[in-house]
Structure formats: C-alpha cells, structure tokens
Amino acid sequence: MRLFNNWINGDCLKELKKMEAESVDLVITSPPYHNLRVYSNDPSDLSNCESYEEYYYLLGLVIAECERVLKSGGKFVMQFEDYNYTIGRDNRRGKESLVGEINKMFTDNGFVLWSEICWEKYTPQRAMISDGSLWYRNLKVRDAIIAANFGYVYVYKKSTTGEMEKESGSDITLEEWASYASGVWKIPNTSVGGANHMTPYPYELCKRLIKLYSVPGDVVLDPFAGSGTTNRAAIENGRNAIGIELNEKFYNAAQEIFDKWDGSVFECDDNHDKMIDRFKEQLAIGELNKEKGKAEKxxxxxxxxxxxxxxxxxxxxxxxxxxxxxxxxxxxxxxxxxxxxxxx
Ligand SMILES: C[S@@+](CC[C@H](N)C(=O)[O-])C[C@H]1O[C@@H](n2cnc3c(N)ncnc32)[C@H](O)[C@@H]1O
Missing domain, CATH: 1.10.287 (Helix Hairpins)
Structure with a gap:
C-alpha cells in the first residue's frame, strides 16, 4: 500500500468543507487559544479572535466539521490545557478553564468522552523559571499557586451510545501498554523535526495516540497542524495523513522536512491483519511470562x-x-x- 501525506495550507474551516463525509479514521489536534498566543493577524486564525464567544463559536464549527468527516466510532483527540491568567496579559490572576466549554462542544456534536490523559510536560522547577509566583519566597498567605506543568489529552469517540468495538487487537506492544495504560503520561515537551514552530506537541505523545486509536493504513487528520507533528507521526507509523495549517511560514517549514523524506517512507506493507497477528504474538508472550512468573513463585x-x-x-x-x-x-x-x- 502507498501512503499519502496530504499537507494543506489554508483555513481548516474552509478546507474541511471540501472533504468527503466519513473519510477519516482519527483526528488529533492541539488547537490555538483565544488569547494566549497570537500566531498571525489573519482574520481566520483562531488565535486572533476578538472575544471568547467568537473563539468558542469558531472552535465549535471546526469540531462539527471534523465530526462530519470522521467515520462512525472514530476518535477525536484534543490536546489542550487550562492556563493561568497573568497580570501582564490579562490584568488579573486566576485560571481560564477550557475543559467545560470544550467538553460541551463535543457532547453537543455527537461525541462521547472516551478517555482522559494528564500529560506531565515538565517539572515544577522548570515552571518556576517562567512564573516567579511559584518561588518559595513568593508564596502568598493562603494564596499559593500550583505549577501549571501539565496539559490534558481528551479522547472523544464519535458515538452517542458509547458502544465498544467487538474485535480484540491493538498496534501496541505489551511493553508499550505498561506505560500507555496509565492516566498520567510523563513526556518531555520536546518535538523532533524542529519545524520552526513555537508550540509543537511532542512526537511521542502523537505516536502513542496514533497507535492506540488507529490501525495501519487508516487516515489521520490534524486541522491545526502547525509544524506537521501529526503528519510525521502518522506516516512514520504506517498511516495516511492530512494536515491543515493556516500560517504559511509553519506550512513551508514542515514542507521542507517532508521534501527531505526518502520516498520509501510512503511504501507500507503493514495492514490490519498483520497488526492482529502481532497482537496475537504479544498475547503469547504474555502467556509465557505468566507461566514463567508462576514457575518462579x-x-x-x-x-x-x-x-x-x-x-x-x-x-x-x-x-x-x-x-x-x-x-x-x-x-x-x-x-x-x-x-x-x-x-x-
Ligand atoms: C497549537 S498550534 C499546533 C501545533 C502542532 N500540534 C504541532 O505539533 O506543531 C495551533 C496551530 O493552529 C494554526 N491555526 C490557527 N487558526 C487556524 C485555522 N483557521 N486553520 C488552520 N490552522 C489554524 C496556527 O497557525 C497554529 O500553528
């Protein structure tokens, strides 16, 4: 099978509309925020909204379009975080919570919350470097602020009943499952490729989600693709990729990386049946380990x-x-x- 890497420069709302319904197996993305960082002054840039209302309205439209292009039972994985207000930027302290708003948009659009992962991005010591209020000497009486050194990964399933897949199987090994199964993932916030982006998410995070929620040959979509981390992880793990990025600078930087790829990365001899065979081998290893454990005991x-x-x-x-x-x-x-x- 020959994989495709569809790398699109444009507004995801417009580009998603051109896609066929039920043509995607998995969506993974980390959206822009309404006032944390402005990526460009393009009017269709979601980081450049006039108000909270406008931002949530537009994000809701993107979620609805992704629901249309996603196959029934497919997952939409959203990586985001609540964040601390700062006096400098927001004129106040406190936290902005996105969880509630985002969850409502998904459930209103025919999704069920399937799994939540807390991603520990860095140590509280590192958070202290950028936020002086975390220093011990700056602790305020009854007003401590805790390090925002983690993000959320919310996995939604396109299903209103939450029915489970009947077939057992996975593209992950027993060893991988030992760390993937935890609700807390400790993954350093670094990205491979260095495609000149200020907020890429880590390749490892993306790879785990792709292996957990798709099979070789599936189609993985990222509507806010940034430096193309999702596309890279999808192709390198035997999946087809579609990434949409508005900012030409980010788009071009990622394209340069894709251009350096040896054409053989698109040749994939993996598929669903081979994955099931690998899963069976892992089950046999599990049984063997169980027997060995019993004998040792x-x-x-x-x-x-x-x-x-x-x-x-x-x-x-x-x-x-x-x-x-x-x-x-x-x-x-x-x-x-x-x-x-x-x-x-
Ligand atoms: C948080 S970043 C994503 C980073 C990405 N996960 C990575 O690993 O590089 C969000 C991206 O959304 C892009 N963006 C904002 N509005 C957009 C729109 N309407 N359509 C497509 N991309 C948009 C921004 O330019 C930014 O690169």
Whole structure:
C-alpha cells in the first residue's frame, strides 16, 4: 500500500468543507487559544479572535466539521490545557478553564468522552523559571499557586451510545501498554523535526495516540497542524495523513522536512491483519511470562519451605548436642566454624 501525506495550507474551516463525509479514521489536534498566543493577524486564525464567544463559536464549527468527516466510532483527540491568567496579559490572576466549554462542544456534536490523559510536560522547577509566583519566597498567605506543568489529552469517540468495538487487537506492544495504560503520561515537551514552530506537541505523545486509536493504513487528520507533528507521526507509523495549517511560514517549514523524506517512507506493507497477528504474538508472550512468573513463585515457595525444614533440623541437632553435654557457647562456636567453612 502507498501512503499519502496530504499537507494543506489554508483555513481548516474552509478546507474541511471540501472533504468527503466519513473519510477519516482519527483526528488529533492541539488547537490555538483565544488569547494566549497570537500566531498571525489573519482574520481566520483562531488565535486572533476578538472575544471568547467568537473563539468558542469558531472552535465549535471546526469540531462539527471534523465530526462530519470522521467515520462512525472514530476518535477525536484534543490536546489542550487550562492556563493561568497573568497580570501582564490579562490584568488579573486566576485560571481560564477550557475543559467545560470544550467538553460541551463535543457532547453537543455527537461525541462521547472516551478517555482522559494528564500529560506531565515538565517539572515544577522548570515552571518556576517562567512564573516567579511559584518561588518559595513568593508564596502568598493562603494564596499559593500550583505549577501549571501539565496539559490534558481528551479522547472523544464519535458515538452517542458509547458502544465498544467487538474485535480484540491493538498496534501496541505489551511493553508499550505498561506505560500507555496509565492516566498520567510523563513526556518531555520536546518535538523532533524542529519545524520552526513555537508550540509543537511532542512526537511521542502523537505516536502513542496514533497507535492506540488507529490501525495501519487508516487516515489521520490534524486541522491545526502547525509544524506537521501529526503528519510525521502518522506516516512514520504506517498511516495516511492530512494536515491543515493556516500560517504559511509553519506550512513551508514542515514542507521542507517532508521534501527531505526518502520516498520509501510512503511504501507500507503493514495492514490490519498483520497488526492482529502481532497482537496475537504479544498475547503469547504474555502467556509465557505468566507461566514463567508462576514457575518462579513455585520455586521461591519450595526454597522457603526447605529453609524452614533446615532450621527445624538445626534446632533439633542443637538440642541433642546440649543433652550430650555441649554448652550453648560451644554450639554457637561450632555453628560459626561451619558457617566459615561453607563460605570458603
Ligand atoms: C497549537 S498550534 C499546533 C501545533 C502542532 N500540534 C504541532 O505539533 O506543531 C495551533 C496551530 O493552529 C494554526 N491555526 C490557527 N487558526 C487556524 C485555522 N483557521 N486553520 C488552520 N490552522 C489554524 C496556527 O497557525 C497554529 O500553528
């Protein structure tokens, strides 16, 4: 199968309208915020809205369009965070919560909240570098502020009933599942590729979501594609990619990276059936590990029992030596000599 990397420069609202309904398997994105960082003064840039109302209205329209192009049962993964107001930018302190607004937009548009992940991006020490109010000496009486060193990853499913897929299978290994299954992901906030963007999300975060919520050969869409992290992770993991980015500078920087790709990255001999075979192999490894674990436990149990028996035998021997007239101190010395001999 030959994968496609559809990299589009434009307003996602307009571009999504050109796409066929139910043509995408997974949407992953991290949206712009209404007043945190302005990417451009383009009127269709969501980071450049006049008001909260305008921003949420437009974001709602993007979610509705993504719902239209997403297949039934497909996931829409939204990475975002609540953020601290600052006196400098907002003239007040406190927090802006996006969770409630965003959740309502999804549920109003036929999605069910499927999973939540808390992404720990960096240490509180690093957060302190940019926010002096986190320093111990600046702690305010009864008014401590906690480091905003994490973001949310909300996974929505296009379904109103929340019905589960019947087929068992996954593209992740047993080892990966051990860390992916946790509701807290510790992933440093760094991105590969360095496509000249100020807020890319990490490749690893994107890769995990792609492996969890799609299969090889699926179509993955990012309507706010920035530096193209989603496209890179999709193609490099055997999925087709569609990314829409408004800002020409970001678009071109990512295009330069795609242009350097060896054409062979698009040749993919993986598919759903092969993924199921890999899953079965992982299940067999799991069974083997379970058996090994059981055997090890049994061995440890036998060792403990043997130690108990030996202690009882030594005690009996000591009692017999004592009856034969050997003093306790002599028995102790004898035991130490035997111990030394064993060690030698
Ligand atoms: C948070 S960034 C996404 C970063 C991306 N996840 C990455 O790893 O590079 C949001 C992006 O949305 C873009 N954007 C804003 N309004 C847009 C619109 N109407 N259509 C498409 N992209 C838009 C911005 O230019 C910005 O690059």
């Amino acid at each position: 049994e061995e440890q149990k036998q060792m403990r029992n043997r130690k108990k028996e030996l202690r009882a035998e030594i005690k009996l021997l000591e009692e017999q030596l004592n009856v034969l007239g050997m003093k306790k101190s002599e028995i102790k010395k004898l035991k130490e000599e035997v111990k030394e001999e064993v060690i030698e």
